[in-house]
Amino acid sequence: MEYKNVALAGAGGSIGKSILSALIASNEFIVTVLKRPTSKATFPANVKVIEVNFNSVEALTQVLKGQDALISAVSFESISSQTLLIDAAISAGVRRFIPSNYGSDFENKTLRTFPAFRDRIKIDDELRRKVPGTGMSFTTVVNGVVIDYGMRKGAVFIASKREARVFDGGSVKVSMTRLSTIGKAVVGVLKHPKETANRAVYIQDLATTQNSLLDLAQKLTPDDKWTIIPAESAKLVAACEDLIANGADPNSFEARRGYIVRAVYSGECGALFEHLDNEQLGLKGMQDGELEAMIKEILAEK
Secondary structure, eight states: OOOOOEEEEOTSSHHHHHHHHHHHHTTTOEEEEEEOOOOOOOOOOTTEEEEEOOOOHHHHHHHHHHHHHHEEEEOGGGGGGHHHHHHHHHHHHHHHHEOOSSSSSOOOTHHHOOOGGGGHHHHHHHHHSSTTTTTEEEEEEEEEEEEHHHHHHSOOOOOGGGGGEGGOOOOOOOOEEEEHHHHHHHHHHHTTTTTTEEEEOOOOSEOOOHHHHHHHHHHTTTSSOEEEEEEEEHHHHHHHHHHHHOOOOSSSSSHHHHHHHHHHHHSSSSOOSOOOHHHTTTTTOOOOTTHHHHHHHHHHOO
16 A cells, blocks of 8 residues: 555644655655645645635545545644544545644543643544544654754753753653654655554654753853753643633643643653654664754754
């Protein structure tokens, strides 16, 4: 079984851009980007782009006809809308669907109780319920912390501000993956459809602690003063619970931040993967010197 025609939804975001780059670099697929009419995102001239109403199963079905695979990289706020993508993909005869459920392991029992992840869990459950007997299969990519994004946005530290919130002491080892590796993993899934059907694949570039990464960043910036702020996931979750109890949308960043931290750094939610699919997907992980080189590059950004 070979996949040739591949559609990508959500190609304008950080993960979507990495997936698009990997698909193009592989030179093995005919890629079509599905774009909302309101989107301002731009794409390479050699990529076919179709504007489509993401709120219409009929419109999505029409543009998905002839596609072998549909990859979703829609934003967190749009996770629930993947119900329509699933229905359209099945109706159009798409053979593989990869949902935008990147990150944590949604098979973990503790994590499945978190309200911040209810939409992702709903999509995971919906795929398992709807896919059997349709001719379509699915694969979920579980990649842990997106390390390069996290060094810019705070999940590891905020490089531009020389600031870090150190979660739960910073000594819990977790699986971490670069954006580019997520893209390569998606390509690997498409090249190994039988081996990856109807399951999660687990990938990482390295397993390390927040403290180890922060120590290396500080050694690389000896003349800079870093602001270190201790933070406890339990307190962050309690704050999120209060927000939700008072009417906040569980999908809003403020209402889910604490649950994300707990999922990664508490040691309770399987954030250090017990087995990996790297070899199956052709992923090598981080080689000697690559981690330091990446941190240097991110620290040099303004």
